[in-house]
Amino acid sequence: MRGVTLRRYPDESFPKNIDFFDLKDFPIPTNLKENDLLIKVCYVSIDPVMRVWFSGAKTYIDTVHQGQIIPAFGCGVVAESKSKRFTKGDLVLGALDCADYCVRSANAIFKLPAVKSKHDPNLPLFLSVYGVTGITALKGLHQIPKENLPTKESKKTLVVSSAAGSTGSFALQIGKHWGYRTVGIVSSRDKKDFVLSLGADACVCYNDTLDSNGIVDTDKLTKLIKQAAPEGVDAMYDNSGEEVLDAILPAMNKGAFIVLCGATATYYTWKNRGGLKNLAHFITKQIKAEGILYFGQKNAIIESFKEMNELVTGKHIQHKEEFINGLENVTIGLQKVFMGKNLGRVIVKLDNEVPLPKF
Ligand SMILES: NC(=O)c1ccc[n+]([C@@H]2O[C@H](COP(=O)([O-])OP(=O)(O)OC[C@H]3O[C@@H](n4cnc5c(N)ncnc54)[C@H](OP(=O)(O)O)[C@@H]3O)[C@@H](O)[C@H]2O)c1
Missing domain, CATH: 3.40.50.720 (NAD(P)-binding Rossmann-like Domain)
Known part of the structure; x- marks a missing residue:
């Protein structure tokens, strides 16, 4: 599998210069601990808070160290489960990794309502209008x-x-x-x-x-x-x-x-x-x-999904996503958001088996 790693903490030349990351090969993780999930990552979103994560600051997620695969809010499919609450094939959301696969504790992962397959074009909307x-x-x-x-x-x-x-x-x-x-x-x-x-x-x-x-x-x-x-x-x-x-x-x-x-x-x-x-x-x-803090508020997604869905289907709000294809282009997404070039949500599709959604 491949993952985008943080070569070194970005300096003031970022985001014009994005040469702070590497795309590297890794073995797919094995030996999961009790309660762990191996997740095949389908989509990640590009969030401004990632700039804070890249500074090594401690936030609501673990500190990101140089050399480590960079985390991102993402959604994917459970490929292997050591948790009683999740089974292989479940669609999930959480702070995942910019990588083909990642391991997360089931406690930090949310099972998605309303989508049944990774091929459902609505899946990435859980990183946008129905998500963070x-x-x-x-x-x-x-x-x-x-x-x-x-x-x-x-x-x-x-x-x-x-x-x-x-x-x-x-x-x-x-x-x-x-x-x-x-x-x-x-x-x-x-x-x-x-x-x-x-x-x-x-x-x-x-x-x-x-x-x-x-x-x-x-x-x-x-x-x-x-x-x-x-x-x-x-x-x-x-x-x-x-x-x-x-x-x-x-x-x-x-x-x-x-x-x-x-x-x-x-x-x-x-x-x-x-x-x-x-x-x-x-x-x-x-x-x-x-x-307001979204992170860790698992119930917020369920509580708000119905209200948001009514706003979308009633055409009271439009959602705009800009899709980027492939793990190798995560840095292009980072540059877009940090240079303020985005309209709406920037989402990178990582899973080759899923077509690029169109909205
Ligand atoms: N509290 C929470 O739980 C939570 C959840 C989601 C998002 N957020 C926060 O909400 C904000 C928006 O997030 P988003 O994901 O929706 O991103 P976004 O607004 O889609 O994209 C970021 C925007 O920030 C502006 N920007 C970029 N660099 C900037 C800079 N140096 N100084 C000031 N503005 C800059 C740009 O807009 P302009 O070109 O118009 O300036 C850019 O388009 C972020 O601060 C994010 O951390 C918080």
């Missing part, structure tokens, strides 16, 4: 308190950062369906067009505010957000952190709520940007913020 990005968007929005939700009598504005990305595009569309006036924040004009095509009422490009060092000018961005949200912002779904989060604070209404989902801008640890200069707005406006 879609379910997180839905669960995160459900954390918003009643007083910040729109009603017939009271219009409310929701701002979403990285709105052309996978999580952001779901959060924005669900928010729109719930009756919010929605505003996206994205890097570029083509992403703005995409976000408007999803039904956003307005969209702001932070690239329009970059200073001579290529850093977002928060004051300029605040101005653009205020123009796009003239009634003020009642809720924010933040995927970006740093300057974008900082810029939203002066545009927020009293008692506004922030769902802290991601902080992609901070995943590049060598950039010391000085934190939030508008922090005092939390105090003066009594803004509340709460984190």
